[in-house]
Amino acid sequence: MDTALLSQLASPQGQTLMEAIANLNTKDSLALSRALRKQGFAAELVAAALTQNRLRTQAEAKLGPFAERMFFTQAGLEQATRLPVAAHHARRFLGAGVTTLADLTSGIGADSMAFAALGLNVVASEIDPLTAAIAAENLAPFPNAQVVNRDGLTTDFVGENIDGVYADPARRDGAGKRIFDPQSYLPALDDVWNLRSQVSAVGIKVGPGIPHDALPAECETQWVSLDGDVVEAGLWFGSVAHFHGRSALVLTTTAQGQQATTYTAEGRQEHCDHARTASDLLTYIHEPDGAIIRAGLVSHLAHEAHGLLLDPTIAYFSSDLQQVSAQEGHGLTHAYRLLDTLPYNVKALRSYLRERKVGRVTIKKRGIGVTPEQLRPQLSLKGDNEATIILTRVNDKKMALIVEPV
Numbered sequence: 001m002d003t004a005l006l007s008q009l010a011s012p013q014g015q016t017l018m019e020a021i022a023n024l025n026t027k028d029s030l031a032l033s034r035a036l037r038k039q040g041f042a043a044e045l046v047a048a049a050l051t052q053n054r055l056r057t058q059a060e061a062k063l064g065p066f067a068e069r070m071f072f073t074q075a076g077l078e079q080a081t082r083l084p085v086a087a088h089h090a091r092r093f094l095g096a097g098v099t100t101l102a103d104l105t106s107g108i109g110a111d112s113m114a115f116a117a118l119g120l121n122v123v124a125s126e127i128d129p130l131t132a133a134i135a136a137e138n139l140a141p142f143p144n145a146q147v148v149n150r151d152g153l154t155t156d157f158v159g160e161n162i163d164g165v166y167a168d169p170a171r172r173d174g175a176g177k178r179i180f181d182p183q184s185y186l187p188a189l190d191d192v193w194n195l196r197s198q199v200s201a202v203g204i205k206v207g208p209g210i211p212h213d214a215l216p217a218e219c220e221t222q223w224v225s226l227d228g229d230v231v232e233a234g235l236w237f238g239s240v241a242h243f244h245g246r247s248a249l250v251l252t253t254t255a256q257g258q259q260a261t262t263y264t265a266e267g268r269q270e271h272c273d274h275a276r277t278a279s280d281l282l283t284y285i286h287e288p289d290g291a292i293i294r295a296g297l298v299s300h301l302a303h304e305a306h307g308l309l310l311d312p313t314i315a316y317f318s319s320d321l322q323q324v325s326a327q328e329g330h331g332l333t334h335a336y337r338l339l340d341t342l343p344y345n346v347k348a349l350r351s352y353l354r355e356r357k358v359g360r361v362t363i364k365k366r367g368i369g370v371t372p373e374q375l376r377p378q379l380s381l382k383g384d385n386e387a388t389i390i391l392t393r394v395n396d397k398k399m400a401l402i403v404e405p406v
Contacts, residue, residue, distance in 0.1 A: 063083050099164075101163075102165050201240040246265065250263065307319035307321075339403060350380055363375060
């Protein structure tokens with residue numbers, strides 16, 4: 001798709017076509033294309049509209065109702081921030097008193113839409129002409145947002161009265177290969193966080209796998225999970241940093257709406273003892289939320305739960321508490337009631353399950369080099385009962401823990 005085709009899709013005729021595709025509700029794209037061409041729509045326009053309809057459907061999980069009228073590129077959709085997370089970014093800037101925000105790498109404009117929707121004035125920069133045009137269409141309903149086709153690093157922050165900066169550097173190259181070196185991001189991480197000398201509030205989205213030793217000391221790094229999936233990490237400088245160090249934001253969708261729990265090391269002790277043998281394990285096995293694991297806060301949480309780490313290098317701990325929560329009362333772990341333990345050995349585990357007529361198993365593992373797909377056929381499961389097994393290490397000894405989810 002090019003900018004001319006985008007203009008056609010955004011025109012009244014293009015909107016009519018998009019509505020027709022949505023209303024026809026068929027998965028046979030060839031038949032749908034033929035039917036639409038018979039109605040007088042050009043083949044090139046039909047193909048572009050079908051692609052946009054597919055991308056809008058894919059985008060619903062990330063962007064909710066916003067996706068219904070947005071335009072996308074495949075790469076732009078993949079990099080777009082999920083709407084609940086983008087809303088938290090916006091609230092950070094608002095809480096810091098930011099009024100005008102420069103989104104240096106706006107992409108298709110997903111983050112900028114959340115910023116503008118919550119009242120920030122937004123200057124969205126995008127270096128690719130087509131992507132900038134898409135962002136302009138997506139941000140058209142927001143009079144407090146403007147899109148400029150330029151390198152965001154060339155922004156005149158003083159001249160444009162900008163007091164906040166946000167960036168989501170590209171972490172894949174032109175061939176789609178993942179970039180692991182932060183200095184090879186586009187733009188490079190150093191180039192973005194050096195802007196804190198010009199602007200009082202700087203936020204940068206990075207991949208959740210960023211190593212702790214690559215983090216600057218003078219920022220808050222926050223790992224974010226949404227409904228159990230770790231989706232990003234954010235580097236926050238200046239007035240948008242709540243403190244300097246690592247934190248986790250756990251977002252959970254419930255029937256009552258979005259629940260947000262922040263967990264940090266502030267005021268919490270890091271040291272936690274670990275179990276010496278399996279007999280030391282307490283009533284429940286806890287698997288912390290992935291954001292807490294990535295932030296390196298497992299031992300803090302285990303200590304707070306009066307628990308024992310299963311192993312100094314394993315992100316499981318045991319506790320007599322059934323629920324491990326932050327002050328807000330929201331659970332921060334998946335809990336399992338411990339039923340039995342045995343040294344990990346395929347033959348012994350197969351015999352154990354056979355005696356109990358177990359025909360279905362859920363296998364979780366951490367710290368043991370085996371995949372559930374490889375192990376399951378070796379267990380020769382047969383019977384009407386089911387079991388949950390955690391394969392892990394207890395003080396460096398391979399163990400099979402028989403548990404039931406709480």
